[in-house]
Amino acid sequence: MLRYLVKRLFFMIPMVFGITLISFAVIHLVPGEPGALEAEMNPKITKEARERIRSFYGLDKPLYVQYWSWLTRIVRFDFGTSFATDRRPVIDKIKERLPITILINLISMGLIFIFGIPIGIYCARYKDTFLDRFLTSFVFAGYAAPTFWVALLAMIFFGVYLEVLPVSGIKSYDFREMNILEKVFDVTRHLVLPVCISAVGSLAGISRYMKSSLLEVLRQEYITTAYAKGLPESVVIRKHALRNALLPVITILGLSIPGLIGGSVIFESIFSIPGMGQLFYFSVMARDYPTIMGILVIGAFLTLVGNLVADISYAVADPRIRIG
Amino acid sequence: MVNKKTLIPLCFILLCLCLLPSCGRKKDTARYDDPGKPAWGDMIITGSIAEPSNLIPILSSDSASHEVASYVYNGLVKYDKDLNIVGDLAESWEVSKDNLSITFRLRKGVRWHDGKPFSAHDVMYTYRVTVDPKTPTAYSGDFKLVRKAEVLDDHTFRVTYDRPFAPALISWSVAMLPKHLLEGKDITASPLKRKPVGTGPFIFTEWVPGDRVILTANPDYFEGRPYIGRYMMKIIPDTATMFLELKNSSIDLMGLTPLQYVKQTDYPAFRREFNRFKYLAFAYTYLGYNLRNGLFKDKRVRQALAHAIDKREIIDGILLGQGIEATGPFKPDMWAYNGNVKRYDYSPEKALALLREAGFERDADGTLRKDGRPFEFTILVNQGNVVRIQSAELIQRRLSAIGITMKIRVLEWATLVNDFIDKRSFEAVLLGWTVPNDPDLFDIWHSSKQGVKELNFIGFENREVDELLVRARHTLDRGERKKYLDRLQEVLAEEQPYTFLFVPYSTVALHKRFKAVEPAPAGIMYNFIKWYVPENQMRYGSNAAVSR
Numbered sequence: 001m002l003r004y005l006v007k008r009l010f011f012m013i014p015m016v017f018g019i020t021l022i023s024f025a026v027i028h029l030v031p032g033e034p035g036a037l038e039a040e041m042n043p044k045i046t047k048e049a050r051e052r053i054r055s056f057y058g059l060d061k062p063l064y065v066q067y068w069s070w071l072t073r074i075v076r077f078d079f080g081t082s083f084a085t086d087r088r089p090v091i092d093k094i095k096e097r098l099p100i101t102i103l104i105n106l107i108s109m110g111l112i113f114i115f116g117i118p119i120g121i122y123c124a125r126y127k128d129t130f131l132d133r134f135l136t137s138f139v140f141a142g143y144a145a146p147t148f149w150v151a152l153l154a155m156i157f158f159g160v161y162l163e164v165l166p167v168s169g170i171k172s173y174d175f176r177e178m179n180i181l182e183k184v185f186d187v188t189r190h191l192v193l194p195v196c197i198s199a200v201g202s203l204a205g206i207s208r209y210m211k212s213s214l215l216e217v218l219r220q221e222y223i224t225t226a227y228a229k230g231l232p233e234s235v236v237i238r239k240h241a242l243r244n245a246l247l248p249v250i251t252i253l254g255l256s257i258p259g260l261i262g263g264s265v266i267f268e269s270i271f272s273i274p275g276m277g278q279l280f281y282f283s284v285m286a287r288d289y290p291t292i293m294g295i296l297v298i299g300a301f302l303t304l305v306g307n308l309v310a311d312i313s314y315a316v317a318d319p320r321i322r323i324g
Numbered sequence: 325m326v327n328k329k330t331l332i333p334l335c336f337i338l339l340c341l342c343l344l345p346s347c348g349r350k351k352d353t354a355r356y357d358d359p360g361k362p363a364w365g366d367m368i369i370t371g372s373i374a375e376p377s378n379l380i381p382i383l384s385s386d387s388a389s390h391e392v393a394s395y396v397y398n399g400l401v402k403y404d405k406d407l408n409i410v411g412d413l414a415e416s417w418e419v420s421k422d423n424l425s426i427t428f429r430l431r432k433g434v435r436w437h438d439g440k441p442f443s444a445h446d447v448m449y450t451y452r453v454t455v456d457p458k459t460p461t462a463y464s465g466d467f468k469l470v471r472k473a474e475v476l477d478d479h480t481f482r483v484t485y486d487r488p489f490a491p492a493l494i495s496w497s498v499a500m501l502p503k504h505l506l507e508g509k510d511i512t513a514s515p516l517k518r519k520p521v522g523t524g525p526f527i528f529t530e531w532v533p534g535d536r537v538i539l540t541a542n543p544d545y546f547e548g549r550p551y552i553g554r555y556m557m558k559i560i561p562d563t564a565t566m567f568l569e570l571k572n573s574s575i576d577l578m579g580l581t582p583l584q585y586v587k588q589t590d591y592p593a594f595r596r597e598f599n600r601f602k603y604l605a606f607a608y609t610y611l612g613y614n615l616r617n618g619l620f621k622d623k624r625v626r627q628a629l630a631h632a633i634d635k636r637e638i639i640d641g642i643l644l645g646q647g648i649e650a651t652g653p654f655k656p657d658m659w660a661y662n663g664n665v666k667r668y669d670y671s672p673e674k675a676l677a678l679l680r681e682a683g684f685e686r687d688a689d690g691t692l693r694k695d696g697r698p699f700e701f702t703i704l705v706n707q708g709n710v711v712r713i714q715s716a717e718l719i720q721r722r723l724s725a726i727g728i729t730m731k732i733r734v735l736e737w738a739t740l741v742n743d744f745i746d747k748r749s750f751e752a753v754l755l756g757w758t759v760p761n762d763p764d765l766f767d768i769w770h771s772s773k774q775g776v777k778e779l780n781f782i783g784f785e786n787r788e789v790d791e792l793l794v795r796a797r798h799t800l801d802r803g804e805r806k807k808y809l810d811r812l813q814e815v816l817a818e819e820q821p822y823t824f825l826f827v828p829y830s831t832v833a834l835h836k837r838f839k840a841v842e843p844a845p846a847g848i849m850y851n852f853i854k855w856y857v858p859e860n861q862m863r864y865g866s867n868a869a870v871s872r
Contacts, residue, residue: 032738049462050777056460084377087512096533152564160571167568168560169535173369173864272560274534281561282375282534287738 008311012304019300020074020293024067027284027292033059034083034287057083070293079297080290084283090294093279098298100170101268101275104195105260111199112206112256117249119203120210124218125237135207143204147263151197151270158193166190168272194271198263202256209252214245247318254310258303356597356836360858364541367554367864368838368855370577371566375534375559379520380511381499382454382461392537392557395852396437397499397522400428400447400481403761405844405851407658409494413442413523423488423800428496430479434546436502437527444481448473449503451483453511460512466495488798490805491762525550525853535559551856552838553866573597576835582711585831586644598833603843604657605830608650609712609756610822611703611719615783617751619701626820628678630668632726633719637670639826642714646831650824652813653757653765657845659802660763662810665817672726679726692727701751702731706740712754715825719754745781759827763809766793769816784821837861 034057054060058069073080079090119139123132142150159167166172170190178186217223218241226236264277272278276295283291376389381397384390400414411417414428434442453459454467469492472484485492502521506514520528525547526539539555558575560566570578571594580589585600611633613620620626639647654661676686684692684699692699703719705712716732723730735744744750757768767773770793773780789812796808816822832848834841837857841848857863 030738031736031742049464052457053460053462086378086517088518093533148562152568155565155568160568163572167572167574168565169558171535173367173556177865269561270565272535272558272562272565274532274559278534278561285374286377 005312008308012308015304016297016300020071020297021067023296024070024293025063027287027289028063028066030287032287033057034289070290074293074297079294082283082291083288084286084291090290093291094276094294094298097274097276097279100273101261101264101277104191104198104273104275105264107191108195108199108202109256109260111195112202115199116203116206117210117246120207121214121237121242123207124211124214127215139204139207142200143202145201147197147201147266148270150200151193151267154193154197155270165193168270170273194267194273198260198267201263202259205256206249206252209249210245213248214241217241217245220244247314250314250317251310254306254308257306258299261299261302356861358858358861359839360861362551362840362856363859363862364549364551364856365553365859365866366837366857366862367556368552368577368835369556369558369575371560371569371575372557373559373561373563373566376531376537376557378517379528380501380514380517382450382459382463382501383512383517385462388557388559392539393499393520393522394524395526395539395555396520396524396528397501398524399497399499400430401493401497403494403497403846403850405842405846407761407845409497412497413447413500414496417493419493419800424486425482425484426493426496427476427480427482430481431546432479434523435544436504436523437521437542438502438505440502440504442500442502442523443478444475445478446500446503447481448475449507450498450501453501453506454498463498466491488800490797490800491764492800494762526555529554545853547853550853552852554864570598570833573835576838578833580831580833582642582644582646582828582831585646585833589833594833597836599836599838599841600831600833601841601843601848602646602829602831603845603847604648604655605828606655606759606761607756608653608655608759608827609715609754609825610650611825612753612755612782612822614748614750614752615785615821616748617701619699619751622682623819624678624682625684626823627668628675628682629723630820630823631671631675631678632722632728633823633825634670634722635825637722638715638718641718642711643826643828647826647828650827652816652824653759653768654763654809654813655759655827658759658763660806660809662813664810665814667817668820668823672722676726686727690727691729698729699727700729700731702733703752703754704740704744704750705732705734705754706737707734708737711828712756716754746776748781748783763805764797765812766797769793769812782821784819786815786819789815837863 033054051060058066070080079094082088082090082093116139119135123135126132155167158165166189170187172178172186172190175183175186214237223236223241226240227233231239261277264275265280266277267273268275268277269281276298279291280295282288283295372388372391374386374388376384376392377386378384378389379393379396381390381393384393398413400412401409401417402412404410411431413431413434415431416429418427418429419425420427428444428447430442430444430447436442451467451470451473454461454464455470469485469489470483471486474482474484476482483492483496500523502516505516505521518531522528523546525542525545527542529538529540531537536559537557541550541553543549558569560569560575566575566578567584567588569575571589580600585602589595589598589600611629613626613629615621635649639645639649648656651663651665651667652661656663679692679699682694684694687693703716705716713732713734720730720732740753745753768779769784769789770780771785771790774783792808792812792815796805796812799805799808830847834848838855839858840851840854840856842851844850
């Protein structure tokens, strides 16, 4: 087990390196440079000033030199300084925004499991009934509909038409004057829409996985044996079938991390939540290379760690994997 | 399946709990029509799609940063509501007889937000740091023409130029920076970029990253304490979300698109809570031709195109009436505007006549040809700008009616500028310029400004225009300068290097509780410190929105 772990960790190094190399190349291939987008075609900004800004950021050097200097800094965990004109350390910018993104992702991941698994179980148990078809259509509709569109509809309905939920943001303006209970309540109200919307898209995956894996288990001989013993159905499903059927679902945990990070970019921008996804969106729009790279490295790292954790927990949960 | 049975109702109950109380916002709207009496307090909330980047204005080039900075800092001079230059931190100024130097007399008793007095040394510092080659600023151009800057005493400052420079005075409207907090330090690393200290009507209070920036009224402001107690810029990256927040009255001030102005905000409930204002924007949209291209070398072809395009149709159909026809690079409510220039009414017949003169003939299927080659070109438009893309489509239809094939290519902004305009590999572009307050057009029209990244990218070369631009630039007397500018506009109208399409209206919605708002050529924000909310209409308490 330990050897396996060390091997996996070791293989992560070239992977991260490859990811950074490709990301670095791609973002520099995109036309436009930091600071230039606003300054483009602006009569007040002279050519000399533009050159001065380029050399200030080191953009006049060849690309491989820029990459090398970035790489030598990143191995020392120095994320560099943002190219946005605020010139703040990238790590500070990410640090202040990471918690809210992780919070929302954890809650929506929780929701996905709380709703997705029971839906899958129900659909497997009562396969081909009306409710099975209804739930399946529902989760697929959620999966197929574009997040931003569903989000806007929900905002119009709950925020403008019914006026029961705030449209965007995470806190009310009078947040400071609230007591602790009101504060929790206020943040909860603000989180309802973004969390539900980010969860709805992923329900389909998890419930389908659950359904198919449970159906497969239910076909096994030992389930027939369990029924033959005269056990009640709820015990058969809970004690015998579910334990085995849940194993593949663990893998999804690790695999869903990149999707959630990507999703954050969209719903954080729509709901104006000051998280990492929104920072990424702004940074791309401003061609703030160090911040983009910083977020990509952290995203890549989280994804790889997620995969590793999924593999390990799989091994912990299933003795067959551990031995093999 | 115990978890399902208990959890789902539980979640449902929680959800209902969240939905129930709607924080009891008052819906009593009729009272907003009462003008009331000026009172101190309340807060104004504006939306911004981007977060400010740096609140030291010489270091940033984004509009969000400059908007916040405009309330925190002052320049030496500023524009009044009719776009005349008036004193700001300078009480008065004198231009020397030879027109080479300006002596500013500064206001006495002005204090920085931290209590230190403002003096001519701060002006000197601002000048020095702007022209310092180590400062990564985009705005050193005008200050580099200064030959000598001197502090005569604490409240007198003089600058001298090598030759008279018309935009000199207004170039001193840039934000003055506090020397005592910045001198001797690396300005790019200064904490002031996130916690600015100025002399302006509002004091910086708080910046919640990615969420909002809050300013508080300066009780000691030299022009009087602003009535509105707080200013908040709320960062909402998505424009559709911002519009919903406006409808929800969560933000008070937002610029509207023509569609939003004409259709989506024209219902009683919205009109009860919001005033809508419009004034001519400082911008125009044009169709620019690459004059290096043989097709557009002939003036008659460009004039023909101007006749072939129906500007009225674009304004009525796409701007929904929210604009006026442009005749040149200025807008009618500016002193520099010359309305007596050649105009091109919509007339396909005149267009065809001019094209025939230029050697084009229509063949059997109606296509215009010269020497066998059909009249064909592509125009480039930037992605996301719906007004421009739709205008291009209308132009396309009008041109095809007289036998010209025009293709439209929509490109992302950076690609359009870097790969096409900078490389001069385009035939025509549909773009816009902002109209500067000071009518100096040297950078856009002078034939020397054709280098990479320079703005005469269409390659316009005209001796008379070159001379007029230089003269206008170095003449301080407004009457004389206007003579040159008038002639300049006549030549441009005759030459039609661009087809000047339209000047749009800026249309904004502002919550009704704000009074004393008077639209003028300068817009509506010029008298912001005089806006007020009557006491019985105030919405936010004195501590609202500040998280610390």
